[in-house]
Amino acid sequence: MTGGPQTRLLDERIDSYATHQISGFPVRPGRPLPFGAARVQGGVNFSVYSTHATGVTLVLFQRGEGQPMAELPFPPSFRIGGVYAMTVFGLDPEAIEYAYRIDGPFDPAAGHRFDPHKVLLDPYARLMYGRESWGTASRYPDSAPYRAGIAYDDFDWEGDRPLCLPSRDLIIYEAHVRGFTRHPSSGVRHPGTYAGLVEKIPYLRDLGINCIELMPVFEFDELDNPRRDSVHGQHLYNYWGYNTLAFFAPKAGYAATGLHGMQVDEFKNMVKQLHRAGIEVVLDVVFNHSAEGDERGPTLSFRGLDNCTYYMLTPDGRYYNFSGTGNTLNCNHPVVRGFILDCLRYWAAEFHIDGFRFDLAAILGRSPDGTVLPNPPVIEQLAHDPVLRDCKLIAEAWDAVGLYQVGHFPDYRRWSEWNGRYREGVRRFLKSDMGITGELAMRMSGSADLYRTRGPAASVNFITSHDGFTLRDLVSYNEKHNDANGEGNLDGDYSNYSWNCGVEGPADDPVVRALRDRQVRNAFLILLTSWGIPMLVAGDEVGRSQLGNNNAYCHDGELSWLDWNLVRENSDLFRFVRCAIAFRLAHPALRQIKHHDAEDLPERWFPAVSWHGTMAWEPDWASHNRLVAAMFYAFDGTSHDCVYVAANSYWEELDVELPRLPADAAWRQFADTSAMPPLDVHEPGREPMLTGQSHASVAPRSALALVAGHVRSSNTFHPEERELWPSMPRCG
């Protein structure tokens, strides 16, 4: 069919006219789906759900104005079921803000907390106004502090698609959008923004990571922290952002264009540019609680819309607090399930997001009364949702009241988990705890005790995350130092399994400093040679410190921002991490799909993983032993890949016998954390051959990584050797 009048006819609806006038605006009954505000021909369709409300009013504001320009009550005929829908004609979507006023019973014991005096934020808001500029107090009155806006959903993606990198190949880099480039040393044109992050993509490519996990980017209020820094007296922030206000809206305060309401476009451009660089985008999402707190908290959205639907309530109508923040979202209520699903579908489809990390995900497994469900509907739905099929789903498999599901989170063959046991096991090994070698071996080989049926990629391995010590602080502090958080150092985790190498905090002693440097390299080498998905925290690759603060959620400043001077000052460490990442990606033996051996081909040299001690093939699991030596091996039918890693947390040097290789192969040294840079690490593919092939020494508190290469008399790299290390596969 050609264009012209026929096409034009089809473009025009027969219901694009007003049937009513309300408060001076031409309106008609709207369409109940989709929820939220959507552009339709000639106007905007508003749809909001509340099953217990007795009356709903649409509140319209001129952009930036404190008081409403109009309030439009929904007539009874505009309600279908529990959904109030209205199309308002003649609105300029760029010039208005909107909210709702909901009437209904105030009966806390029955779970109802309606308050028609409050102006409420639409849970489906695609844009939020009220915090467009980071750290700037709202110009709006307390009666209506946050409003929704209407976003464009079209974008010039230029063919961009989610990358669909295989999970086993991921190397996740956890970052805070603002903290990543806000420091003056970042040198970007728009510090602390999505656009600033785009300017640092070359750095990420150089480092070699292929997935960035962004700490919360859904709209939150960084100024809702009432505490002050007891040391310096400064106002504290809610810097991390685990206090969501608008789940569908990218944070405007992270956008250079936020003041113009263009954060959606800027965010999408960031995703497009990251994808173009081969980097996936995973979002840290917070569905376990909202920013409304408990009974004492503000009524901003859910509480006033339908409190007993959105929150888990005790029999007497108080808030369950499984999140530690005052309230708990009622994730397995059918309406809330739909909300979560709608939200993630929106981010996957509209923003091309590659995956999600769920904060305190164990809460997603609780029923409305808080009991733990064996088959939680929302977790199952997310696992099998058609739109989310290719998205990575990563659970922080615990909550704030002790439900710890690492290894038994309901996974439906889809979910991965932050492996808390990996973190603890590696930390304890690094500090030379006794009786930990077996634990470390289990963690390095993909935690088969936890994920045998799911494969190593179910385990997101990490030693540090945003929550806790940085890696530099892990080797510099025995105790947390959170005085600046305004809680008398009572906040933050007490179980850090850290060791300060002899001096608490900064040290001038070159011996202490060298030991710390080595311990950091030990950590990275173990992390990046373990089976499972490694995750590192932005800044750890250049030695970022938070001065011993292990709960820096409230600091928007030097303590939290990445100081880019460190890239120059600690270039040796950066090089070590860069090489270790490249090494991992070069070696399929380190990125196995299954825990058990692949097909038993006669040409195989070794099992997929084998354990060794000071004698080859003779691991020592005795409690006093502090050496773990692993050999990882893969064979795809043509190429052999073999990596040997020995980690020694003993304070004496150990001599290890190396597994004997076939006659045409020889051990080459990739890394020795005891060696001074640049000899601590070698570019993958250019590793020098070991002079002695039968034994190697592993220095005190250090780690060694070897790779099997062809026999050569010199240590010069020969390009044909690359055949041993196939390049990383990628899916369509």
Added chain:
Amino acid sequence: MAFNATLRVSEETATVRLVGELDVSSAPRFNDLIAEAAGYKLSRLVMLADELTYMSSAGLRCLVFAHQKMPPGVEIMFLGAQPDVAETIKLTGFDRSIVLQEASER
């Protein structure tokens, strides 16, 4: 500030002069001119933006609209953009549809 746009076609070059604020209310006027220009045999579409003071989200989309309306091979130039306008275009990634030249570059 009110928006005004004019189209002039000379040989194989269409020139659209933009004045004022390009937003949701003025975007249709701009798009109509682009559609009109697309009816000519062109090698170049030039948008003169030195008097364009503001560009909203709707305005940004006009650039993509122009890119889509013009036949392949037609060079699309956005000339003399004021710094704020040019920056907005770049930050949101809409500069990939056009050749963008800022006022200071002239």
